[in-house]
Amino acid sequence: MTEFQPGGHSSGQKGLPGRRSLLAIAAGFAVAGLAACAEQPASSPAARPAPGSTPVMEAASQLPVVPETRPAPPSKSQVVAEFSARKPVSWGLDVTGVVSKTASPHAVLTFDACGGPHGSDCDQRLLKTLRKLNVPATLFVNGRWIKANPGLAADLAADPLFELGNHGFQHQPLSVNGRSAYGIPGTANAGEVYDEIMRNQEAMERLCGKSPRFFRAGTAYYDDVAAAITNALGLVPVSFTLNGDGGATFPAPTVAGEVGKIAAGRGAGQIVISHFNQPGSGTAEGYARALPGLLDRGVTFARLGDTLPL
Ligand SMILES: [Zn+2]
Numbered sequence: 001m002t003e004f005q006p007g008g009h010s011s012g013q014k015g016l017p018g019r020r021s022l023l024a025i026a027a028g029f030a031v032a033g034l035a036a037c038a039e040q041p042a043s044s045p046a047a048r049p050a051p052g053s054t055p056v057m058e059a060a061s062q063l064p065v066v067p068e069t070r071p072a073p074p075s076k077s078q079v080v081a082e083f084s085a086r087k088p089v090s091w092g093l094d095v096t097g098v099v100s101k102t103a104s105p106h107a108v109l110t111f112d113a114c115g116g117p118h119g120s121d122c123d124q125r126l127l128k129t130l131r132k133l134n135v136p137a138t139l140f141v142n143g144r145w146i147k148a149n150p151g152l153a154a155d156l157a158a159d160p161l162f163e164l165g166n167h168g169f170q171h172q173p174l175s176v177n178g179r180s181a182y183g184i185p186g187t188a189n190a191g192e193v194y195d196e197i198m199r200n201q202e203a204m205e206r207l208c209g210k211s212p213r214f215f216r217a218g219t220a221y222y223d224d225v226a227a228a229i230t231n232a233l234g235l236v237p238v239s240f241t242l243n244g245d246g247g248a249t250f251p252a253p254t255v256a257g258e259v260g261k262i263a264a265g266r267g268a269g270q271i272v273i274s275h276f277n278q279p280g281s282g283t284a285e286g287y288a289r290a291l292p293g294l295l296d297r298g299v300t301f302a303r304l305g306d307t308l309p310l
Contacts, residue, residue, distance in 0.1 A: 070211060073233045076194045082232070083176065083190040088223035091179055093239045097227035100239035102269045104307035106300045107262045109137040110240065111276035114171050114218065115144025122152055123276045126284035131161060133291050138304040140167035140216045140238075143200040145277060150207060157208035163303040164212055166235065169199040171218030174226035174237070181221035193226045197233055214238050214304055220273065238304065240273035245286065248278035255286020262299055271304070 074082070094100050102108060111126070113119070119142075130137055139162050146153045157164050173179060174193055175186030187193045197215055205211050215235040217226075222237055230237040244250075244259045255274070262270055274283050 070234055073198070076191060076198070079194045079229055079232065080189075080191050083193075083225055083229050086176070086225045086228075088176055088225045091175070091221065091223045093220055093222075095222050095224045095227055097224060097231055098222050098237045098239045099271075101241045101271060102304070102307040104302060105268045106302035106307060107268065108271045108304050108307060109135065109244075109274070109301055110140060110165070110216070110238070110271060110304065111137055111274050112140045112167055112216065113142060113145040113149075113277040114167065114275070115142035115146070115148065115277070116171065119277050120145050120148035121277055121279050122149060123279040123281070123284050125279065126276050126287060127156075129284060129288045129291065133295065134161070135291060135295075135301050136161050136163075136303045136306070137301070138163045138165050138214065139276060140165040140214070141204070142167040142171045142218065143169040143203055144171065146200070146203055146207060153204075154207055157204075157210070163214075163305050164204065164208060165214035165216060165238065165304070166197065166200050166204060166212040167216050168196050168218045169203075170196060172196050173219045173221035174217035174230070175221075175223050176225045176229075177223070179221070179223065181219040184219055186221065187226070190225070190229060193229050194233070197230060197235065201233075201235070213308075216273075236308070238271065241270040242272045244272045244274035245281065245283040248275040248281040248283055250282055250286065252282035252285035252289065255282050256289040259287060259290040260293065262294055269307075 090096065109130075113122070129135075139156055141153055141156075141164055145167075153164070156162050168174075171184070172192075173181040173184055173186035174196065175188070176190050176193060178188040179186045187196050196217075201212060211234075213236060215230050216238045220239050222230075222239075227237045242258065242261060245255050246258075250258065259272065259274075262272065274287070275281065276283070
């Protein structure tokens with residue numbers, strides 16, 4: 001299980017590189033090794049102004065230059081050339097490079113909108129409950145859902161309570177050799193992985209005016225090579241710690257029971273997956289029952305991006 005680390009660096013072989021490291025990967029693409037990036041200081045101590053003694057303008061002129069925009073991701077042909085020969089060694093919800101838990105003291109609620117013929121509605125009652133209780137969330141939206149709800153997607157992107165993530169263009173498990181999950185065929189090769197990520201990324205950038213930082217594959221299944229491609233494209237592949245609504249199949253009491261497991265002291269750093277595209281499910285009612293009690297017990301929530309330093 002990979003965790004975000006507050007300092008932007010993680011330990012262990014499965015550790016996720018810090019944000020700066022991710023940028024370096026995207027910029028350099030064929031990066032020599034994560035360790036080299038992780039050891040690079042965030043800023044040079046010599047460049048820091050002495051606290052309280054340096055005029056503002058002088059201090060500003062000495063600050064390291066930080067790019068305001070992310071570097072362009074590698075092209076499809078670059079991804080194909082770099083990754084096509086690599087054989088995956090793992091497949092599932094929790095593979096190397098995929099984040100399923102954070103090191104934050106806050107719980108992260110994530111809600112997916114998977115799109116498709118039976119998945120392009122919006123659970124307005126659930127969103128209303130989150131807004132009423134001022135509980136932030138990260139919303140992963142699929143390309144088919146955006147196509148069915150362009151105005152709503154733009155409204156959600158503009159709401160500071162929410163953060164939008166990329167849930168793929170066709171809602172496919174992310175594989176470089178066509179593995180399936182829950183009967184849904186996965187992407188067949190590195191080029192299809194690129195398309196599944198970037199076609200929706202580009203649609204979201206056009207619609208929302210900003211680039212999503214996080215990606216969750218359809219079904220949340222990945223192989224390790226597909227996860228590495230996601231990271232190389234500058235996105236963090238995300239899984240989950242706690243399944244709140246069982247793919248929007250749980251009745252409300254079950255949702256309330258599962259979400260209620262986010263207890264203070266136990267739930268810190270958990271990433272909870274549920275859905276906001278199935279208004280006929282028990283999800284909204286389950287969250288309406290569970291959230292007030294969690295807040296009373298001191299559980300705090302944050303968007304995924306708030307748990308990962310830029
Ligand atoms: Zn989905």
